Amino acid sequence: MHRIAIAGLSIHRTDVSGLESVRRPDDQQRSAFLRDLADALGASELVLLSTCNRVEVIYAREEGDAPDGDDLPALARALCVEQDDGADLAARLALRTGREAIHHLFRVAASLDSLVLGEDQIIAQVREAYGRSADIGLVGTLLSPLFHAALQIGKKVRSETELAQHPLSVVNLAVARLANRAGQHPALAVLGAGEMGALLTRALGAAGLPPSVIANRTRERAVVLAGELRCAAVSLDDFVAGVVPVDVIVSATSAPGTILSAERLSALAAVAPAGRGLTAIDLAVPRDIAACDDADVSVICLDDLRAEADANRALRAEAAAVAEQMVDAKLERYVRRFHEELAAPAVACLRQESSQLLERELNGLLGGRLSHLAEGDRRVLERWARSTFGRLLHLPVSALKRMAADTNGHDPTDTEDAQ
Numbered sequence: 001m002h003r004i005a006i007a008g009l010s011i012h013r014t015d016v017s018g019l020e021s022v023r024r025p026d027d028q029q030r031s032a033f034l035r036d037l038a039d040a041l042g043a044s045e046l047v048l049l050s051t052c053n054r055v056e057v058i059y060a061r062e063e064g065d066a067p068d069g070d071d072l073p074a075l076a077r078a079l080c081v082e083q084d085d086g087a088d089l090a091a092r093l094a095l096r097t098g099r100e101a102i103h104h105l106f107r108v109a110a111s112l113d114s115l116v117l118g119e120d121q122i123i124a125q126v127r128e129a130y131g132r133s134a135d136i137g138l139v140g141t142l143l144s145p146l147f148h149a150a151l152q153i154g155k156k157v158r159s160e161t162e163l164a165q166h167p168l169s170v171v172n173l174a175v176a177r178l179a180n181r182a183g184q185h186p187a188l189a190v191l192g193a194g195e196m197g198a199l200l201t202r203a204l205g206a207a208g209l210p211p212s213v214i215a216n217r218t219r220e221r222a223v224v225l226a227g228e229l230r231c232a233a234v235s236l237d238d239f240v241a242g243v244v245p246v247d248v249i250v251s252a253t254s255a256p257g258t259i260l261s262a263e264r265l266s267a268l269a270a271v272a273p274a275g276r277g278l279t280a281i282d283l284a285v286p287r288d289i290a291a292c293d294d295a296d297v298s299v300i301c302l303d304d305l306r307a308e309a310d311a312n313r314a315l316r317a318e319a320a321a322v323a324e325q326m327v328d329a330k331l332e333r334y335v336r337r338f339h340e341e342l343a344a345p346a347v348a349c350l351r352q353e354s355s356q357l358l359e360r361e362l363n364g365l366l367g368g369r370l371s372h373l374a375e376g377d378r379r380v381l382e383r384w385a386r387s388t389f390g391r392l393l394h395l396p397v398s399a400l401k402r403m404a405a406d407t408n409g410h411d412p413t414d415t416e417d418a419q
Helices: 016-020 027-041 069-079 087-092 098-109 122-135 143-160 170-181 195-206 219-229 236-240 262-270 302-315 317-366 375-406
Strands: 004-010 045-050 054-060 094-097 188-191 213-216 232-235 248-251 278-282 297-301
Touching: 004 069, 004 098, 027 045, 027 054, 027 069, 027 122, 045 122, 045 143, 054 069, 054 098, 054 143, 069 087, 069 094, 094 098, 098 122, 098 143, 098 317, 122 143, 143 317, 170 195, 170 248, 170 278, 170 297, 170 302, 188 195, 188 236, 195 213, 195 219, 213 219, 213 236, 219 232, 232 236, 262 278, 262 297, 297 302, 317 375
Parallel strands: 188 213, 188 248, 213 232, 248 278, 278 297
Antiparallel strands: 004 054, 004 094, 045 054
16 A cells, blocks of 8 residues: 555646646657656556646556655656756645555545536546556556546445535536626637537537537547537637637637637637627636736636635535545545455465464374374364364464554565565
8 A cells, every 4th residue: 555656736736827837748648658657756557647627646666665755856857847857846746645645536536626526527537547547558456446446436426425416517617607697699619629628518508508619729620529519610720810700718728828819819809799798718727818908808717716616615515524424434445455455365374374284283183192082082172173273363363464454555574665
């Protein structure tokens, strides 16, 4: 257990600018990036969980030194967007190891560490992150059971608590904001046709705010998503140029920097079809949309949603308390099973060698000094010996299991750890 760690940043410890300072590989670079990251940490197993609200590396070492704070400078250099030594980023990274790391991952999967408690996207993101590493052989005996347990508790919380039955994700917050301020049937554009763009498009349609146009860096991908709601599709460059006038923009691209400057926002607001200016919601990290002082432009970013998310946490406090108890119970079961499995080889060896010793001693005794005993007396003696031996064996077996638990996941037979 001490060989498992989680290190990274979340929206609870930084702001959007802080998250923008961390590298996020695209689909083509991801496999190589994960392998390079594992090499930088000397990790035998590694999963990268990268969402709008967090960038966290879950890693493990089967051999060598256990994860500790000395790993953070190497991790920061690998994650830092700027070409420097990563010292500033290293100082902001949070490190959790052993039981604390496991507890954190369970809370993340249960949506208890999300910007909005109960949001329904995180469990899919955890599953996808695990799958990507599994596909390239970066999960094994340490992280595989951990992620399976995390996904189990995430599903249990979703299905058995009010927290899960009434989710309110960042997407839902954005849709609610638009429903309250956009007016009826606004001309609405979704920028980005990836996972978040698809979620936005479907949520807007379900709320009676179907997009008028979907823009993406590659128009072909926008066409596929636009076909679901029978709306227009354009390239991102064409949209920025003002080809399609709109009243509302919701942006969630994976662009490396700003795609709509303040000047472009003002230009788009001037030609908004409804004549009420432009509303722009930016859910991207890094930001897609620049700040704008134009009175006809209203820009809402992730940081603007934090107050509303805090209010939702208060409303869901009772359900969250129940979910926390479920997570704690799952953690105890996982830790207990981990300790039992850690002690199992030593216990099995002890039982086997002790049983063989008992049989040798009984056979020698009954074939020697007590060979004169009648068959009935021999059976009585054997039953007594086996019963007494079993009770005596229980003492060292229990001691081994307690030792495994007391070492916080360290193998008590591991001489390297003991040094």
